Amino acid sequence: MLIEQLINGLTLGSIYAIVALGFTLVFGVLGIINMAHGEIFMFGAFIGVILTTSLQAPLWVAFMSAIVITAMMGFLLEKFALRPLRNKQGVSHLAPLISTIGVSILLENLSHHLFGAGNHPFRASFAQISFEIGSVTIYLVQLVIFVISVILMMALSFWLGKTKAGKALRATAENLETASLLGVDTKRIITMTVIIASAMGGIAGILVGMAFNSVTPQMGLSMGLKGLAIIILGGMGNVKGAMAGGLILGLAETFIVVYGDSGYRDAIAFLAIIIILLIRPQGLFGQKISA
Amino acid sequence: MKVSLKKVAQFSVLSSLLVLAACGGGGEQATGEKEGQAAGGGVITADIGVISYISGPGAAYGEAITSGLKLAQKEINAKGDVEINLLIEDSAGKQDQALTAAQKLMNSENVTAIIGPTLSTEMNVVGPEADLNGVPIMGTSTTAEGIPQLGEYVFRNSIPEALAIPASMTKAIEKYGAKKVAILYGNDDVFTKSGFDTMKKAAEDMDLEILTIETFQKGQSDYNAQLTKIKGMNPDLILASALYNEGAVIMDQARKMGIDVPFVGGNGFNSPEVIKIAGDAANGLIVATPWYGEKDDSKVKEFVSKFEEEYGKKPDQFAAQAYDALYIYAEALKNAGEADRDAFRDALAQVKDFNGILGNFSFDDEGDVVMDPTVLIIEDGQFKEFN
Amino acid sequence: MLAELINPYYLQVASFVLINIILGISVYIPLSTGQLSLASAGFMGMGAYTSALLTIHFELPIVLGIIAGTLVAGIMGVLIGIPTLRLQGVYLAIVTLGFGEVIRVLFVNWESLTKGSVGLSGIPHMGREILASLREFGFNPQSLGLQNNQFIFLTIFFLLLVITAFIIWFFRRQHSSRVGRAFAAIKLDEKAAESMGINITYYKVLAFAQGAVIAGFAGALYAHVLAYISPADFAYHRAVEILVFTVFGGSEVIWGPVFGSLFLTLMPEVLRFISEYRYMLYGLIIIIMMAVRPQGLIDVHLLELLKSKTAKRRQKYGAGNQKSM
16 A cells, blocks of 8 residues: 555656746746746646547647647747846836736636636546556556656756756856856747746646546646745755655655545645745755845 | 825715715615516516526536526426516626625616525525525525525525435445445535535444545545545445546546445536546446436426537536526416515425426425435446436 | 615625725735735635634624734734745745645634634624614614615725725825835835845834735625635635735835725626636736736826826816815
């Protein structure tokens, strides 16, 4: 039983981690909390459902479409909700936060209209494949989710650390003006960051759809809030921290059900961030924040 | 100092003027005014207000309810005994909006009676206000405890959980000889929470051993942790108080995990959508319901075919309950002989052995439902009568 | 004649407008020191539950219940305000958001006290109680030519109007006082304010706690106007809604949240027929406002403009009006 719960926790944690990676990327570069990330994640899931169930498309097509469409949403988000606020005099640093809250409200209610309020099942034969080790049943999807989350984390770390684009991105994160003086096309970098983060949200969405066979317009909000908690837990803008934070939260939520009261499951994430921010504001794995 | 006081004065004068001006728009009303008159042909005309959950996450309920009402309205008006106008207002599932909608209907539109609101939480707010104003109000989907007890003018025709859940549990326990049960419910929703309270009480009354009580929250899509825990305890039955959207996913995840015991659900779990969402995993769900669409009854068959013709889909219990509700109103209106609120209330309370698509229906002294629910089980991807 | 004009529907809407104005102000006050707090819904819930529970179980008069609710929220505000001082901008927003969610989960789970998600019903209704106690003195609303429910809503409306007016008056006074100037200095530049000798800790906690007090107060009023509360009333969506009031109306001057709450509460009533699109419109409004007019509709500039216009008009149309003010 314990091993099964461990697998449950790791699966949930991996999904949280992928969502959090998208958050942390945008925060790392722009210093912005993208409150609409959860809703983009939800759209990714819906695109997966519609393509595989209604249009009978193969899974890889659904995957690619979800990535493309959520990437486009990221582009639009940057263009209409974030760019107008940049370099504007007298704009409070809270404006982008509020603006992305606006996007999240818009997207959630739009999805009510487009897809209906109900729950959409995700019919993919891939999600049915399972194998047994001893008495423990493991679904292939669970494994895939874990692997994808690790790959994404490593790819992101590598990309940020070793490639030219990654360096440009870090330079932009460090100081936007200096970077642009040094010849970095910061506008492109920022757009690219938001696009990549959104596409990762889309991937997470489709994985959740497959793993839990459930896609609803409300899933974005709860996932978005959890992702937010994780990046604070792991340290803002910290890729490995997001991964670790995701796994920790996933396991914690699972084990409070096992040993505690499942009613408080949703509160753990927020209790954790309140405590973390008061004791160690830079997060578990973050460096000291410079003001 | 002086300046700010002046500002405040200006503001208050302005806002009261604004409000008074707004009041002016509502012109010709006075509460409790008689509207309908027995005209030459003896047709009684009445305005019936409807408060429904039309926008937001629960919009599907409101859609079903208003569809059922409109169909009934068409048929009733075609018969010619009574002429019913429906005035439909949205509450978005929120108490404050339900209350303002009710105020609008009672005071601006001067309706004879109200149908709705959709949720028990909304009824908790609207019911006492309607009662105070002497406007009869009937819930078609409010199944929580204590609704008709809100006041003399508050009724419902939806079968309460307190009636439905014990009925399905008794039959399930008889059939499977269950002794140990696990309970799973959504604790942040009033509907599922009150269903759980009934379940727990019934389980205690029946001397069942409750192995564990697990909860889940709105927007959650991962129930594996709770289900794995339940699985480890080997219950004979799982009592799940969930709305069908979540319930179907729970069953799907449970079956994948290898939990194959039957589920007993509450009223909100009862929907053809469960089969659509969960597929084969839905087999073994037991619910008690006033509404059974496959019933071998000419009235039911006629309703189903008419509804499908009109809206292109099968009616669910919400549509059916709303449909019957308007017929009950029409009956009461006919008996009252006029569209007076008090006369209507008295006639409504007298409704007895009304034969609708839900079966034989009467009100008890408090305005609650007296009827026998049908217990259904999903087998081979279909709702069947459970014996 | 007057009696026919008083429609409880409009009074009900007006009452909600007033409560929302108070809520809008509860976000505006911390924001005037640069602190974005999303905890308003949580504090509102605490005020509402405290007052409701006290009046239900201990049969406390509503006034005392409301005062107690306000105090509890205020104390909580100080307790939360002090440790969160070191948090900047976004971090504060997230922690306060988290705080609100924790409070809600607590309401859901603490069933022995709050009845969980079923909610508390049978909370003494402000208007009905007033009527009942007036009746004891032999007063009858019919003597004014009013129906009972007309009288009830009229009392609630005027009570709320007086309260709201007082709150606006108070904060306008505070704005032009030493405290208000300190708030403004902190918002502009915290470090500079500190070097000028302003006690940042004190003023920031003060602003945060004032926000909490106001929100708790509004929550307590809400409980006694609606007579029923449940945890879902104080969830994330409520927090965002209150924020939108302030952001839309303007967060620079107090008339911003006042106007924002008035407009955004009335709009859905007027546009009931497009209610399905209401929240989409909300989202759009926020995005557009942030891009085009991040300070909100009403700002200092606009107020100046209005003032000079009215001043001109006064000059034109003589001093007669001024006397009557």
